Amino acid sequence: MSELDDLYQEVILDHNKSPRNFRVIGGANRRAEGYNPLCGDEVTVFLQVEDGVIKDISFQGSGCAISKASASMMTTELKGKPESAAHELFENVHNMLTGEPGSEGGGARVGKLAILSGVCKFPARVKCASLAWHTMESALKGEPQPAKTE
Amino acid sequence: MNAVPQNNPGTLASGQFDVARVREDFPILSAKVHGKPLVYFDNGATSQKPQCVIDAIDHYYRAENSNIHRGVHHLSEQATAAYEAARGKLRGFINARSDKEIIFVRGTTEAINLVAQSYGRAFLKAGDEIVVSAMEHHSNIVPWQMLCEQVGAKLRVIPINHDGEIVMEEFERLLTDKTKFVSVTHVSNALGTVVPVKEIIALAHGRGVPVLLDGAQAVPHLQIDVQDLDCDFYAFSGHKMFGPTGVGVLYGRAELLEKMPPYQGGGDMISLVTFEKTHYNVLPYKFEAGTPNIADGIALGVAVDYLRGLDWAAVTAHEDGLLRYATEALGQIAALRIIGTAKEKAGVLSFVFDHVHAHDVGTILDQEGVAVRAGHHCAMPVMQRFGVPATARASFAFYNTIEEIDVLVRAIGRVLKVFG
Known part of the structure; x- marks a missing residue:
C-alpha cells in the first residue's frame, strides 16, 4: 500500500486536478507533440524561448494523473530557466524515473520533481511520467516528428 | 462448441456451473498479486490455461x-x-x-x-x-x-x-x-x-x-x-x-x-x-x-x-450471470460510466470515470490483485467514437466468480478514495 501512496501523493493529485500552465501559447516559437502509442496519452508542449532562456512554457493534452502531473510540474520547474538547464533536468528526471543507480530519490539534481520518484516502482507507468519530458526535449531540439516514449 | 455430454466435471447436480471445481484446473488462479488473491479479469487480452494444456x-x-x-x-x-x-x-x-x-x-x-x-x-x-x-x-x-x-x-x-x-x-x-x-x-x-x-x-x-x-x-x-x-x-x-x-x-x-x-x-x-x-x-x-x-x-x-468436456448450457448461464451482476454493481457507482451497452453482449465490461484516467484505475486495481486492461484495447476508432482516450476493461471467463466481482467493486472504491 505504501508504494501506491508514494505514487499518488497529494502534490501529484493536486497537479492532476489543477494542472499549471495548461494552456496554449499562441505565438510559441517551439512546440512539439508527444504520443504514447501504448496507452493513447497525448501531449503538446509549447515553449517561448528567447536568448536561450525559456520565457514561457505550457502544455495541452489528455492523459492519466501521472502524465498530467509530471507535465504540470515540468512547466513550473522550467519557466525562466536556460535551455541548457532544461536538457540537464530532462536527463536527471529520466534517470530517476527509470531507477538508474545513484538516482534514488532524485536529491538536489531534480529538486521538487523528486516527488515523482515513486513512479520507478511501477514500470508500466514510467512512460506516463516521461512523456511530457521527451516532448519538451524534442520541442527544444526542433524535431519535426512527434515525440514517442517507445 | 457442440457440448459433449461426458460426465461434465464442471457441473453440479443442480445443473449449475461448478466454478470452484473448474478453477482447480487452472493453476495460475491460485496465485497472489501484491499479497492479495489474483482476480484475473483480463481474459479479453489472453485467457489462462488449464493444467491439461500445460x-x-x-x-x-x-x-x-x-x-x-x-x-x-x-x-x-x-x-x-x-x-x-x-x-x-x-x-x-x-x-x-x-x-x-x-x-x-x-x-x-x-x-x-x-x-x-x-x-x-x-x-x-x-x-x-x-x-x-x-x-x-x-x-x-x-x-x-x-x-x-x-x-x-x-x-x-x-x-x-x-x-x-x-x-x-x-x-x-x-x-x-x-x-x-x-x-x-x-x-x-x-x-x-x-x-x-x-x-x-x-x-x-x-x-x-x-x-x-x-x-x-x-x-x-x-x-x-x-x-x-x-x-x-x-x-x-x-x-x-x-x-x-x-x-x-x-x-x-x-x-x-x-x-x-x-x-x-x-x-x-x-x-x-x-x-x-x-x-x-x-x-x-x-x-x-x-x-x-x-x-x-x-x-x-x-x-x-x-x-x-464442459456443459455449455451451464457455462453460458454462469457467464451471463457474471456480466449481469457486474453491470448492475458497477452501474450503481455514480462517477462510473459503462462504455458498450448493447442488448447482446459477451464477457466484456468497459468503463470510464469522469475524473480518473483508465491507467490510474488499472494501477490501483492491480494493487488490490485485480488484473484489468487499461488503454485503447487496440481499437482506437472505438475510443474516438465514444470520445474517451481510454477505458478500463474487465473481461470475464467461465472460471471467474461473483465474489471476484465484489473484489473489483471494493477496489473501485479505493480508486475513488485516492482521487476524491
Whole structure:
C-alpha cells in the first residue's frame, strides 16, 4: 500500500486536478507533440524561448494523473530557466524515473520533481511520467516528428 | 462448441456451473498479486490455461518432439498424427465440413492478413470496396488498409450507435455493386457487443460478397458453427480460448481456399519444386509454409477437448450471470460510466470515470490483485467514437466468480478514495 501512496501523493493529485500552465501559447516559437502509442496519452508542449532562456512554457493534452502531473510540474520547474538547464533536468528526471543507480530519490539534481520518484516502482507507468519530458526535449531540439516514449 | 455430454466435471447436480471445481484446473488462479488473491479479469487480452494444456506442451517436448509431414521415423509419425488429430478437433469445434478447411496460423491477426493478402490481392482491384465496422480491433482494420493501398480499393466503415451496436440500415446502404468483401468482428473486444453476424452474412451473400468473421473474442464465450453462420472465413486465436499463444486458426470455405494463391512460400506448401515451376500442395497445406508451431497446435487440440468436456448450457448461464451482476454493481457507482451497452453482449465490461484516467484505475486495481486492461484495447476508432482516450476493461471467463466481482467493486472504491 505504501508504494501506491508514494505514487499518488497529494502534490501529484493536486497537479492532476489543477494542472499549471495548461494552456496554449499562441505565438510559441517551439512546440512539439508527444504520443504514447501504448496507452493513447497525448501531449503538446509549447515553449517561448528567447536568448536561450525559456520565457514561457505550457502544455495541452489528455492523459492519466501521472502524465498530467509530471507535465504540470515540468512547466513550473522550467519557466525562466536556460535551455541548457532544461536538457540537464530532462536527463536527471529520466534517470530517476527509470531507477538508474545513484538516482534514488532524485536529491538536489531534480529538486521538487523528486516527488515523482515513486513512479520507478511501477514500470508500466514510467512512460506516463516521461512523456511530457521527451516532448519538451524534442520541442527544444526542433524535431519535426512527434515525440514517442517507445 | 457442440457440448459433449461426458460426465461434465464442471457441473453440479443442480445443473449449475461448478466454478470452484473448474478453477482447480487452472493453476495460475491460485496465485497472489501484491499479497492479495489474483482476480484475473483480463481474459479479453489472453485467457489462462488449464493444467491439461500445460501438460500437453510438456509431454510433446519430452516424448514426441519431431518434425511433421516428412520423417519416416517413429517420432515423426507420432507427431504428425498428433498434429493432424488436433486439426480434426478444431474442425469439430467450429463444425467445419472438412479438415482441409482448417488452416493453422499464428493467431487471428495472421489469419486476417492471410485472407487480405491472398484473397484480396488476387480478387480485388481499384475502385472495389471493403466493408468493416466501426468497432473492429486494429488487426481487422490495418490488413485491409494495406490491401487498399496495394490494389487501390477503398475501405468503408459501418457506423455504430451509442450503445455500441452496428447500425444495420447503414450497412445495407454501404453494400453496393462496388462491395467486394465484408470483414467484421463477431464479438467486440472493447465493448463486448455480440454482432448480428448471420444477418450481415445473409445481406452480403445476397450480393455475392464473401464475409470474414473475426472470432477472437467469440470463441471463448459462444458455440461456433461455421456452417450455421454460413461465413466464408472465420479467424480465431488459441490463447484466448484457454490454449497456448502462437497458434490460431483460419477457417475458410474450401471452394474459396482452392482458388486462392498461397500466402507464403516454403516447405510443406509445395508438392513439386523445380527451378522452372513449383506445384503447390493441396489444402490445407498450401497455406502452411514452413515448420508449424507443432507443440502448441497439439496443445490447442487439448484445450478443445477440455472445452468440449464442459456443459455449455451451464457455462453460458454462469457467464451471463457474471456480466449481469457486474453491470448492475458497477452501474450503481455514480462517477462510473459503462462504455458498450448493447442488448447482446459477451464477457466484456468497459468503463470510464469522469475524473480518473483508465491507467490510474488499472494501477490501483492491480494493487488490490485485480488484473484489468487499461488503454485503447487496440481499437482506437472505438475510443474516438465514444470520445474517451481510454477505458478500463474487465473481461470475464467461465472460471471467474461473483465474489471476484465484489473484489473489483471494493477496489473501485479505493480508486475513488485516492482521487476524491
